[in-house]
Structures are given as structure tokens and as C-alpha cells.
Amino acid sequence: MIRDITIGQYYPSDSPIHHLDPRVKLFATLLYIIGLFLSKSLIVFAVAGVVLIACIVISKVPFRYMIKGLKPVWILLVFICIVNVFFGKGEVLYFQWKFIHIYREGILQALMRVVRLVELILGSSLMTYTTTPTELTDGLEKAFHPLTKIHVPVHEITLMMSITLRFIPILIEELDRIMKAQTARGVDFEAGNVFQKVKRTGRILMPLFASAVGRAGDLALAMEARCYQAGRPRTKMYPLRYARADGVVYVLAIVYLAGMIVLKVMVG
The missing domain is CATH 1.10.287 (Helix Hairpins)
Structure with a gap:
């Protein structure tokens, strides 16, 4: 179980995602998470899952390595299923025995919440797998640099x-x-x-x-x-500079979020 904890670890590989600017990956991950919480439809989660799988394939991070990071949270996933299946309310009754009532709505809600949590963990982990801690620090510092104007350290x-x-x-x-x-x-x-x-x-x-x-x-x-x-000014050995691929990913991330909003409206 100890070896299954992969959070915060970097997986070295020569992939297009590894070479992206960390600010781009932070922005894309943020939009991906926002897209997951826009709707409670399995169709929306399915689209997010397809996008996530495509990103994992492009990143060249082994899928078994990604799944390995889910093992420490399987107890939480089982707990979410139990709470929603056995305590969820609805209109269509699937099973009844004494005080136990299982509704179709409870099963669907358990499935959606588990899928959302899995996609949230995998999507966030993909950023840390493809970004070194130094790059992540530099990206966060650059992204939040305007806050220094109001004396935020x-x-x-x-x-x-x-x-x-x-x-x-x-x-x-x-x-x-x-x-x-x-x-x-x-x-x-x-x-x-x-x-x-x-x-x-x-x-x-x-x-x-x-x-x-x-x-x-x-x-x-x-x-x-x-x-x-x-508090002293510091220089960087490898200063961050945007490339053409970074601009393309920015556009794709915005298009993804817009598509998720349109899909939410159509499904909702």
C-alpha cells in the first residue's frame, strides 16, 4: 500500500505534455475540474473521461501507474457508494428488505460521484506526473505574481x-x-x-x-x-517562456470548457 501512493511524484517521459509550460497545465487542469462540477450527467462525465484518457495516452504515462494512485482512496470510494446507495432517496424502488431501501436514483448518484472523484484524482495527478516540483513552483509563482502588488508573499x-x-x-x-x-x-x-x-x-x-x-x-x-x-529578488536558471504549443493548449482548454457548458445545457 505504501508503494501505491504516487501523489506528488514525477514520471519522466519525453511527451508533448511534459514539454508544456507549467502555467498552461495549471490552467488546463483548473478548467478540467470546473467542467467536472458543471453537471451531474453521466454523458458529461463520459466526455471528460475520453478527454482524460486521450491526455494520458499523449503524456506516455502508463495507465497502470495512473490507476495505482487510486488504491489508497478505494476505501473512500466504497464509502461514497455505500452512503449513496443505501441512504439515497428516489422514486423508483429497486430493492427493499426491512429497513433497507435501494432506489435507482441512489445508485445513479453513487455512480456519478465515484466517477467524478476518480476523474478528479486522475486529472489532477496527471499534472504532477508531467511537471517537476521546480516547474510547478515557477508556474505558480508566475501565475500569482500580480498578488505581490497587495503584499502577498x-x-x-x-x-x-x-x-x-x-x-x-x-x-x-x-x-x-x-x-x-x-x-x-x-x-x-x-x-x-x-x-x-x-x-x-x-x-x-x-x-x-x-x-x-x-x-x-x-x-x-x-x-x-x-x-x-x-523576500529578495531571485533569478531563474530556466525562465518560463511560452511556445506555440502552449497557445494551442490554451485555446483547446477554453474550447473544452465551452463544449462542456453547451453539453450541460443540452443534457439538462
């Missing part, structure tokens, strides 16, 4: 986000190493009841917390050794 905020994304895979590997070390010493994390499993969690969290604090201190020392000072 944009650079510091984006730097914290970049460090957070960098630490996620590092801490996952550290957690996996700690669990393997304790398993080699005879600790069985799968045995026992729920309370015993929770009690064993403390044996993992304490060394993980100590390791995280140590890595944070090393990072702070490294930044100080390189004379980093917050």
Missing part, C-alpha cells in the same frame, strides 16, 4: 508547496524503510484487532517524525549555506 507560499511535494515521496520511502526494519525485528503490522494495529502505528510515526524533522533541518542548513533570503 507569493514566492514563499509557492516555495512551501514545492518543498511539500518534494517531501511526500521522500517520506513515503522513509516510512517503507521503517516498516521493513521493524518487520525484520518481528513486528507484524497485519496481526491483531483494530486497537492493536493503532497501537503499533506509534512505533512507525515517532521515528518517521524524527526523520522528517532531521531532513527539514538539513534542508534549512543547505538553504542558508546557499545564502537564501526570503
Whole structure:
């Protein structure tokens, strides 16, 4: 399960999506998410799914790698299904037994919410898979640069986000190493009841917390050794510049959102 957590990880590949400007990918991802919440129709979700699959194919990120990132949230997906199927109300009754009533509307609502959440996770993950943390930080800083006029510390905020994304895979590997070390010493994390499993969690969290604090201190020392000072103007080794492909993707993203709005009106 630890290895299945792929959020925040970058998948290197030589694809057109990898070479896009990070600001374009942020903008396209935002419009994609807006399109998902415009309607509650399976037709709209089907169109969004086709667009998402096309983007995954173009990005050259293996589909099994994308699905792998859904494993940590399968419990949430099952919970959403149960809540909507068994507690949803409607007019057409499919099944009835004592106090259990299952309606067609509840099943459809469960299906739509699960599909929406899956597409939301995969669409957001595709951006992190195809964008390095440094590029993502630079893109966010450029996108929110106008906020500096009202004294918002944009650079510091984006730097914290970049460090957070960098630490996620590092801490996952550290957690996996700690669990393997304790398993080699005879600790069985799968045995026992729920309370015993929770009690064993403390044996993992304490060394993980100590390791995280140590890595944070090393990072702070490294930044100080390189004379980093917050609030000072900084230059970029690779400054962001738009290319022709970026303009095309901007147009395609706007056309996609407009198409989703038209589809919503037609279906609704």
C-alpha cells in the first residue's frame, strides 16, 4: 500500500505534455475540474473521461501507474457508494428488505460521484506526473505574481508547496524503510484487532517524525549555506517562456470548457 501512493511524484517521459509550460497545465487542469462540477450527467462525465484518457495516452504515462494512485482512496470510494446507495432517496424502488431501501436514483448518484472523484484524482495527478516540483513552483509563482502588488508573499507560499511535494515521496520511502526494519525485528503490522494495529502505528510515526524533522533541518542548513533570503529578488536558471504549443493548449482548454457548458445545457 505504501508503494501505491504516487501523489506528488514525477514520471519522466519525453511527451508533448511534459514539454508544456507549467502555467498552461495549471490552467488546463483548473478548467478540467470546473467542467467536472458543471453537471451531474453521466454523458458529461463520459466526455471528460475520453478527454482524460486521450491526455494520458499523449503524456506516455502508463495507465497502470495512473490507476495505482487510486488504491489508497478505494476505501473512500466504497464509502461514497455505500452512503449513496443505501441512504439515497428516489422514486423508483429497486430493492427493499426491512429497513433497507435501494432506489435507482441512489445508485445513479453513487455512480456519478465515484466517477467524478476518480476523474478528479486522475486529472489532477496527471499534472504532477508531467511537471517537476521546480516547474510547478515557477508556474505558480508566475501565475500569482500580480498578488505581490497587495503584499502577498507569493514566492514563499509557492516555495512551501514545492518543498511539500518534494517531501511526500521522500517520506513515503522513509516510512517503507521503517516498516521493513521493524518487520525484520518481528513486528507484524497485519496481526491483531483494530486497537492493536493503532497501537503499533506509534512505533512507525515517532521515528518517521524524527526523520522528517532531521531532513527539514538539513534542508534549512543547505538553504542558508546557499545564502537564501526570503523576500529578495531571485533569478531563474530556466525562465518560463511560452511556445506555440502552449497557445494551442490554451485555446483547446477554453474550447473544452465551452463544449462542456453547451453539453450541460443540452443534457439538462
